[in-house]
Amino acid sequence: MDLQDARPATGRSTAVRGAVLLLAGLAALSLCAALSLAAGSRPVPLGTVWHALVADDRSPDGLVVTGLRVPRTVIGLVVGAALGVAGAVAQGVTRNPLASPTTLGINAGAGFAVVTAIYALRLTHPAQYLWFAFAGAALATLAVLAIARRAGDLDPVRLALGGTVLAAVLTSWTSAVMLASHRTLDEARFWLAGSLAGRQTDILLPVLAPLAIGFVLAFVISPALNALALGDETAQALGVPVAKVRAAGGLAVVLLAASSVAVAGPLSFIGLAAPHLVRKLVGTDHRRLIPGCLIAGPLLLLAADVLGRVLLRPTELEVGIVTAFLGAPMLAVLARKVAR
Amino acid sequence: MNAQAVPTARAPRPRHVGALARQRRRTALLTVAVLALLVVLLALGLSTGEVPVAPLDALRALAGFGDAGEVMLVQDLRAPRVLAAVVAGAGLAVAGSMMQRVARNPLAAPDVIGVTGGASLGAVAVIASGVSATWTPLAALGGGLLAAVLLAALAWRGGVTVTRLVLVGLAVQSGLAAAVNLFIVRFPAELASSALQWTTGSVYGRNWTEVNIGGSLVLAGIALALLGHRRLAVLDLGDEPAGALGLAPNAARLQLLLAAVVLASVAAALTGPVGFVALAVPHIVRFLAGPPTLGTLGLTALCGAALLLGADLVVLHLLPVHGLPVGVVTATLGAPWLLVLMMRQMKPNAGSAAR
Numbered sequence: 001m002d003l004q005d006a007r008p009a010t011g012r013s014t015a016v017r018g019a020v021l022l023l024a025g026l027a028a029l030s031l032c033a034a035l036s037l038a039a040g041s042r043p044v045p046l047g048t049v050w051h052a053l054v055a056d057d058r059s060p061d062g063l064v065v066t067g068l069r070v071p072r073t074v075i076g077l078v079v080g081a082a083l084g085v086a087g088a089v090a091q092g093v094t095r096n097p098l099a100s101p102t103t104l105g106i107n108a109g110a111g112f113a114v115v116t117a118i119y120a121l122r123l124t125h126p127a128q129y130l131w132f133a134f135a136g137a138a139l140a141t142l143a144v145l146a147i148a149r150r151a152g153d154l155d156p157v158r159l160a161l162g163g164t165v166l167a168a169v170l171t172s173w174t175s176a177v178m179l180a181s182h183r184t185l186d187e188a189r190f191w192l193a194g195s196l197a198g199r200q201t202d203i204l205l206p207v208l209a210p211l212a213i214g215f216v217l218a219f220v221i222s223p224a225l226n227a228l229a230l231g232d233e234t235a236q237a238l239g240v241p242v243a244k245v246r247a248a249g250g251l252a253v254v255l256l257a258a259s260s261v262a263v264a265g266p267l268s269f270i271g272l273a274a275p276h277l278v279r280k281l282v283g284t285d286h287r288r289l290i291p292g293c294l295i296a297g298p299l300l301l302l303a304a305d306v307l308g309r310v311l312l313r314p315t316e317l318e319v320g321i322v323t324a325f326l327g328a329p330m331l332a333v334l335a336r337k338v339a340r
Numbered sequence: 341m342n343a344q345a346v347p348t349a350r351a352p353r354p355r356h357v358g359a360l361a362r363q364r365r366r367t368a369l370l371t372v373a374v375l376a377l378l379v380v381l382l383a384l385g386l387s388t389g390e391v392p393v394a395p396l397d398a399l400r401a402l403a404g405f406g407d408a409g410e411v412m413l414v415q416d417l418r419a420p421r422v423l424a425a426v427v428a429g430a431g432l433a434v435a436g437s438m439m440q441r442v443a444r445n446p447l448a449a450p451d452v453i454g455v456t457g458g459a460s461l462g463a464v465a466v467i468a469s470g471v472s473a474t475w476t477p478l479a480a481l482g483g484g485l486l487a488a489v490l491l492a493a494l495a496w497r498g499g500v501t502v503t504r505l506v507l508v509g510l511a512v513q514s515g516l517a518a519a520v521n522l523f524i525v526r527f528p529a530e531l532a533s534s535a536l537q538w539t540t541g542s543v544y545g546r547n548w549t550e551v552n553i554g555g556s557l558v559l560a561g562i563a564l565a566l567l568g569h570r571r572l573a574v575l576d577l578g579d580e581p582a583g584a585l586g587l588a589p590n591a592a593r594l595q596l597l598l599a600a601v602v603l604a605s606v607a608a609a610l611t612g613p614v615g616f617v618a619l620a621v622p623h624i625v626r627f628l629a630g631p632p633t634l635g636t637l638g639l640t641a642l643c644g645a646a647l648l649l650g651a652d653l654v655v656l657h658l659l660p661v662h663g664l665p666v667g668v669v670t671a672t673l674g675a676p677w678l679l680v681l682m683m684r685q686m687k688p689n690a691g692s693a694a695r
Contacts, residue, residue: 098507147679161447164510165675168451168615172671175540179533180661186529193525268514321522328515332494335507 018288021281025295032302036073037065039306041314044069071201076305076319077298078204079196079260080270082211084297085218086256087271088278088290092225093249094159098334100272101257103160107266108167109140110258111192112174119177119184126191127203130262134207137258140166145250194265194320196305207259214255218290221248225286267320269327270301276334360633367635370628374642378426381649385422386414388657416548423555424546424610425652425666426645429617431558431607433644434565434637436618437625438600441572441632442593445506449619450484450604453509456613457516458487459605460539463612464523467535476538477554477609484605487512488598505597541614541667543652554610561603562641568596569634576632614651614667616674617644624677647673 037049044052044061052062053070083101090099101107113136114129123129147162174192178185224245227235232242257271277300278292301319304326308317379399387398393410400406401414432450439448450456462483466476495508520539524532537544571592574582579589604618621644629636651669659669 162679164447164452165678169671169675172540172615172668175536176661176664176668179537179540179664182529182533185533185536189525189532193521268518317522318525321518321525324514324518324521328511328518331511331514332508335504335511336494336497 018282021292022295025292025299029295029299029302032299032306033073033077035306036076036302037069040064040069040309041316071199072196072305073302074201075199075204075263076196076302078211079264079267080274080298080301081294082214082256082260082297083267083270083301084274084278084293085215085290086253086260087273087297088275088286088293089218089221089225089249089256090253090271091275092222092228092286092289093246093253095229096159097276098272098331099159100269101253101260102266102268102271103163104253104257105140105144105163105166105170106137106254106257106261107268108170108174109143110134110137110261111188111266112136112170112177113139114191115174115177115184115188118187119181122183124187126199126265129191130203130206133262133265134210134258137261138254140170141250141254141257190318191265193318194267194323195318196264196301197316197318199263203263207262210255211259214252214259217248217252218256221245221252222286222290225249226284229284229286265320267301267323269323269330270297270304272334273327273330274300276330363630363633364635367629367633367639371635371639371642374639374646378642378646378649381646381653382422382426385425385649385653386418388653389418420546420548420551421543421652422649423551425543425649427551427555427558428543428607428611428614429644429646429648430641431561431603431610431644432614432618432648433621433640434562435600435604435607437622437632437637437640438565438568438572438596438603439618440622442575442596442600443505446623447506447619448509450601450608451613451615451618452513453506454487454491454512454516455484455601455604456608456618457513457520458483458485458490459608460613461516461519462486463538463609464520464535467531467538468523468527474549477550480609480612481602481605483516484601484608487516488601488605490515492594537665538612540665541608541612541670542665543611543648544663544665546610550610554606557606558603558610561599561606564599565603566634566637568599569637571596572632611648612665612667614648615671616678617648617670620670620674620678621647 034046034049037053038044038046042061042064044065048057048059048061049065051057052059052065057063057066087100090101090104091097093099110133113132117123117129117132144159144162144166147166148159174188178188224235224240227238227240228242228245230238235242235245260267274293274296275289278289278296282288282292301323304322305319308319308322311317311322383395383399386402387393387395391413393401393414397406397410398414398418401411402419404411404415436449439450439453440446442448459480460483462479462481463476465483466473466479490512491505491509494512495505497504520535524535527535571587574585574587575589575592575596577585582589582592608614621640625636625640625643626632629639648666648670651673652666654669655664655666
């Protein structure tokens with residue numbers, strides 16, 4: 001958050017610093033992943049976790065690790081990375097430090113689509129929600145972007161207002177559908193809280209292609225996002241096709257965020273928090289920021305998930321609720337700094 | 341949208357006076373029209389239902405005249421619901437109007453900055469603890485004030501700036517929403533349903549005790565708002581002119597905001613956080629009647645009442661599904677309005693919101 005940290009340093013010391021940060025980040029992420037494999041209502045010692053991973057361990061502990069926690073951790077890694085990168089791109093494209101997948105109406109859109117589908121088609125399993133969540137999220141985002149467009153440019157105020165309005169309407173429609181049918185309410189409220197539990201890794205298969213396209217787009221436009229940060233006119237003068245970069249960035253955000261909602265339900269704040277955390281460490285250069293979010297996103301998500309599992313043991317707290325609780329104060333602090 | 345207030349205040353005097361007179365006529369006309377609409381809606385609300393009563397008889401029965409059965413039906417069963425909608429709609433609209441003007445931000449509304457979210461949390465906590473539902477309004481008020489305290493603690497930094505207030509408000513709102521969500525996930529299905537009903541905003545099953553207490557509090561709040569209108573008008577001139585006129589801008593702003601928060605919480609205690617009434621009605625009134633004056637503040641109250649009552653009638657009679665909360669309708673009706681207004685007026689506002 002301390003933007004002054006982006007002071008130019010000599011090439012070599014920056015490279016060293018970057019390497020150290022990268023190693024530290026990867027170490028922290030591995031630690032979180034290990035904890036995610038070990039912690040839960042049935043704590044498993046790390047030695048047993050290792051044994052279960054490398055050998056074919058048929059003990060109850062080993063089955064818990066390989067059958068439940070490995071999928072959960074893998075999903076957490078993928079979803080966290082997608083949300084982190086989506087947030088970084090959203091903030092870069094809109095030049096608004098408070099932009100995030102949540103503010104773009106993605107969660108509300110996915111929620112409404114899934115709840116409607118549960119109601120109308122009598123779905124009973126998160127794996128069946130996938131395409132509805134994806135479609136709802138993508139449509140809502142496109143709608144908010146359309147509202148916020150003004151003469152080819154994205155107005156940040158319109159973006160915030162449009163996102164808020166659309167999210168409020170969709171949320172109230174979601175409540176209406178849930179109130180109209182008890183079965184839908186009972187089915188949907190757990191999904192709506194956002195969770196990594198009870199999913200197998202094959203739920204990732206259908207979204208692999210959109211995720212891959214989203215990640216590639218994000219990395220391709222990252223140099224252009226740096227130019228965009230200087231203002232549209234400067235970027236244009238530097239030869240950056242501003243409108244195309246915006247469109248590509250918007251597409252990347254939609255693909256990444258919609259895929260993650262589809263897999264794990266609405267998770268707020270990872271997309272907002274990860275870019276800020278990384279920016280504080282490596283500065284504002286998007287060529288470092290976006291790879292950084294690839295580590296910071298899953299780090300935050302897995303940490304929140306582990307916390308949710310140990311906090312109220314033996315029951316567990318949905319990770320979406322944990323991230324919302326942790327994220328709210330963070331957003332407040334950010335808002336204090338942004339709006340002087 | 342609120343940026344309009346600034347140029348009006350600085351407009352050259354002669355034109356200003358003529359425009360003001362025209363606006364006053366327009367406001368008066370609109371007030372009469374909305375008042376008539378409100379009476380019609382009131383009569384409709386009291387007369388329709390399982391046992392229909394003629395609209396005029398229903399109004400008479402409300403005053404205690406006519407057939408004893410009709411009087412009981414109207415007074416005991418229908419009036420609390422209808423009056424709760426009227427009072428809460430007026431309170432929410434006035435609170436929203438005050439907030440938007442003090443904060444000079446079209447987004448500043450109790451549902452955006454967390455006040456009604458706090459009220460929801462209070463109410464849901466009561467539902468969770470299983471104590472008598474008569475505590476719900478009090479808990480909702482407490483929750484609204486809690487949100488206001490959080491908001492003040494986090495947004496105060498040697499003064500309040502507008503953008504910070506709204507952004508911090510969004511943060512408070514999302515934290516409180518997460519807490520409500522936690523309850524909804526943990527509840528058994530029936531409780532989750534009634535909690536959801538409450539947090540979407542509903543006038544179903546109000547009784548006279550609630551209407552009497554909540555109603556008098558809301559009316560007192562609206563009266564206070566009307567009395568405080570001079571300060572609002574002075575603040576509209578900008579901080580320096582206000583200071584020159586002997587008004588400490590920050591203190592005045594804080595008092596007015598606090599009043600708006602209490603008003604919104606009390607109104608939300610009565611009906612739940614009915615969405616968009618507080619956000620949309622001030623914009624609608626500004627669109628119809630022009631820049632804010634004392635008269636338009638009164639008009640705002642009437643419009644809020646008419647909107648919420650009308651939305652409740654839609655819920656009762658026009659929707660295919662029964663028992664939906666009125667907040668669904670207000671959100672659906674309010675959002676397009678807001679979006680259209682945004683399209684039309686975003687440009688002049690960009691500067692003031694960026695401050």
